[in-house]
Amino acid sequence: MTMQKGLSAGKSAGPSKKVKKDYRLLIYLLPCLVLVIAFGYVPIAGWILAFLDYIPGISLKESPFVGLKYFELILSDSANMLRVMKNTVTFALLGYLVAPLSMIFAIALNEVKGSRLKRTIQTITTFPNFISWVIVYALAFQFFSYDGMVSNVLMDLNITDKPTSILASKNAVYAFQTCMGLWKGLGWSAVIYLAAIAGIDQEEFEAAAIDGASRMQKIRYITIPSLMPTFIVLMLMQVGSFVGTGLDQYLVFYNGMVADKIETLDLYVYRATLLRSDYSYGTAIGMLKSLISIGLMFGMNGLSKKIRGNSIF
Structure with missing residues (x-):
């Protein structure tokens, strides 16, 4: 009892x-x-x-209600909107194209046998993530401007007969900015995959070794399939920011020579809102951008649930 x-x-x-x-x-x-x-x-x-037809310094109560005026203005400004959307989509697609490199780098780094060498490589590749884009631009200016090291070396080798600058080249904007973003974020993005690799059951590798599997076969049949769920989730989350490819990078690299190619939607909103003080127009664009991002996120989540049988929410 x-x-x-x-x-x-x-x-x-x-x-x-x-x-x-x-x-x-x-x-x-x-x-x-x-x-x-x-x-x-x-x-x-x-x-x-x-x-509202908002003017800084005037209260919201005194600002006249204009309905969908600024949304109609977005449609009427189709030339600029198509240009910035083209740049935004291009940068986003290039970002998706190089996204697997983080997983590949993590797998390669995991295969490095020496722990000291592995830590050194990881520290060197992760460090750029903690450098602000302002400092990155200052470094890029020293290397790639008209008076930079690259231009001087090309002239000394008689490859070019006049100074050249990648920072002022319209044809190199998309590739150069993608490479800069990859250089800055590769090591940091690989941390997630390294954590996922650490979570793989080691008995699978031991069983594969007993069966005579080579290192590449272990990567192909164990490591990569185990990392694919992590890769897909990260890609789904990246889709949510499809129309928001970032502001700080393109803002610091913005100049008159490449303005047409580097101005993304976020940069366009920044210039319209803060530089031209057109807060209502910038808010309308930002509102549409948020709704599109939410729609893309739910759409890709539903597609993932239909194809893979599970989703992120």
């Missing part, structure tokens, strides 16, 4: 402890939720500017 009471008391205490633990985890999560709400959801209230 006493034993039964003890068991029933233990059963009743178990769920209460679990509830307390869950509440404690929620308290730990609370600061993150506050930040997400403050910077992710509260700014949505600013979408009201897209429906």
